[in-house]
Amino acid sequence: MKSIIAIIAGAMSLATSVAASAEQVNIYSYRQSFLIDPVVEQFTKDTGIKVNVVFAKKGLAERLEREGKYTKADLVLTTDISRLMELEDKGLVQPVNSSVINKNIPQHLRDDGNEWFALTTRVRNIFASKARVGNIAISYEDLADKKFSGKICTRSGKHPYTVALIASMIEHHGYEGAKTWLTGFKGNLARKPQANDRGQIKAIDQGQCDIALGNSYYFGKMVSDPKQKPAADSVHILFPNQQDRGAHINVSGMALTKYSRNKDATIQLMEYLTGEQAQHIYAEVNMEYPVNTAVKPSTLVASWGDFSADKLAMNKIAENRKLALKLLDQVKFDL
Amino acid sequence: MFIQLNKKWPAFSWLLSLLIFMPLMAIVWQSFGDDQAVFSHLWQTVLPQYLINTFLVVFGVAFLSMLIGVPLAWLVAMCQFPMRGVFVWALLLPLAMPSYVVAFIYTDLLEYAGPIQSSLRELFGWKNAQDYWFFDVRTVNGAIVMLTLVLFPYVFLLARTSFLEQSQSLLQSARMLGCSAWQSFYRVSLPLARPAIAVSVALVAMETLADFAVVHYFAVPTLTTAVYDTWVGYGSLAAAARLSALMLACLFVLISLERFGRSQQKNYQRTTGQEQINRYQLTGVKAYAATGFCISIFMLAFGLPFILLIDMAIDYFEQSWNDEFIQYSINSFSLAVIVSFICVAIGILLSFFKRLSQHKSSSVPSKIASSGYALPGTVLAIGVLIPLSLFDHAINDLWEYFGKEGPGLILSGTLFAIVAGYVVRFSAIAIGSVESSLNKVTPSIDMVSVTLGMSPLKMLFKVHLPLVRKGCFAAALLVFIESMKELPAALLLRPFDYETLATYVYQFVSDEQLEHGALAAIVIVLVGLIPLIFLNRSLEKAQ
Incomplete structure (x- = not known):
């Protein structure tokens, strides 16, 4: 019993470290x-x-x-x-x-x-296979285009970065417009939404899909990591919507x-x-x-070059967030 | 039973369990300030699919864990075959691996872009996914297998403890009456071990229900996903709390069903704890099969992921070495020690009370104190925060009323909060395993003790504790290892600049670079091994 108390007392004293300055x-x-x-x-x-x-x-x-x-x-x-x-x-x-x-x-x-x-x-970029797609002009709207059927990879729609993108689409196209777009986008997916931004780039490298959504800085970190560089080198980093409103x-x-x-x-x-x-x-x-x-x-x-950014006010994105989530559920994007 | 209990026992048991239950009440309370719109929206869209997934995953994991854990436990406890002595502790090692780490490693290994499929493609010249078939790891089945690999040791440990505690005379009688090894397992050992197996499977089911990391990583949305969606996404803690309350209710029904199923059975055994176990000597093919089975499960659940982890740690050693590892290890270790002592003490008190009290309601305290385990960790952490911060506010307001500066957040802002969070979460483990041990002690022992004039407290220390010490060791071990791995409560409730090994690893996992946290993940496993080996020796010695 005594030894048990000693152990507890010892552990207690170890556990309490107070920062004071x-x-x-x-x-x-x-x-x-x-x-x-x-x-x-x-x-x-x-x-x-x-x-x-x-x-x-x-x-x-x-x-x-x-x-x-x-x-x-x-x-x-x-x-x-x-x-x-x-x-x-x-x-x-x-x-x-x-x-x-x-x-x-x-x-x-x-x-x-x-x-x-x-x-x-941070920019929500589109990554494209160097071999199969090339350095093309692309927009978020293109993700719903039939020409990319079965060729797109993305992470879960519920991830805050994707939700924010969808919120901006609702602002630009209205709820119904965004719904049509998201349904088309889902229809083009090569696989159920999964993995992280790096995983999408790896999937392009391996030929599972041709284009994917991802944040710029993950790509930057992959380029700087000797083990992940080959995968990163197989894709172009594209800034979407440069012909119109700019990248999200x-x-x-x-x-x-x-x-x-x-x-x-x-x-x-x-x-x-x-x-x-x-x-x-x-x-x-x-x-x-x-x-x-x-x-x-x-x-x-x-x-990676200069780009123009979507000038949409930041608070609009936050305001549309719940609508974006609702849309994701309605379209059953992740299922 | 006719033991006159001092009034303090029931009062103390009830108070204790209500304290543990407070965070859950806070959650239930939150669910009344509801958000009907969010709830009905979910119901109309994705919730049915989530429910199906939850059902499949929970039952799948429970069933598969039993299918793997019980035979392993029986082999190791009752049979003699090559390397048995190693598997006694080796099969517990998977417990020390955090499930999110195992999930991360296996997905990396088996997904399309992973090394296995890539090399297969290279080898056979396949161009894309249409050229061949390979199972998809990110599915309901994948999640079931992954969670089972991490959780089956619960069943293994508790079932083995139960097999070891079984009276040898019963088994000897069975053998004398001509039972084969298989028959004595099926007819004698298994029914006797049912309460322990039931408890462990219930723990596995609860842990699965509360899991977020693995199902999230596997893109298999379950009820937990819905809880986080409603809370983090829709900003409705009420709807999240309501979903959690729903999960709790489902769980209560399950546990009650099981208890009802064996309410008519009562098995007691006379053991002195000193009996020699006569193990079945396996020979030839049987012996090889037993060893092979144990090795393959061990490799899948621990060996392979651990080797891959070491590989990562070597590749990224320079970026991942951190001088503070020792401090983090001390933090994790001391927290886990404190929490396992508290939880086992709670387990002993509540199950002993339940045993001695004549009143029907006496099983309620241990039941309500066990419910925290099934809640998603972060929700539970919020639940802990609510009563603690209320208390802190009351104290500070009182101080200010007397014109003094208050002591600050003495409960919610200190380590007390983490310890409270862990205790609420892990009491279930301790209560379950202590209770299943205690249930096997025959009531005539109590009667004799009382006849000899012992007080309940004296009886607990002199008679029962020595008899159930294996169960207590097992309980302490499980709580310790769970505490080492615990993440959500530590993450949210910790004081400033307080890092455990798990929270440290998580920063990297959450930034998609386990590689940099691999070294720390290995330290979690190694620190978890210390008590594992120590306690296991006590378990074996106690034979």
């Missing part, structure tokens, strides 16, 4: 910690402000809501516009009026009320929590994240497009 910023992050670490470490080195992170893909907004005014979280980082809007709608965040941030981020990439700010943009983009972003207790330090971090140094790291390490126009994309990303 003068100035710090606490982050709830929907982004993986290892993606934020490089940026944040530099910030701590420069300012001495410690940054603590909790990463989770789901439920952080609920946690923040339940914690209410006693929360320790100061900043929320997200990977999708809908999350940012959700935080704003639930009244969990507060406006930040910083001339530095306003100068760094273009108007259309931040909230009108300054409650959220984009940090990077989504953002990763940040928002200051309503009950932040380290407001000054947090705003300092937010300003830093939009600054040239941090934006440069985002561009180089994560292969995303920086929002700060003074910072250029990485050499690899730039080599």
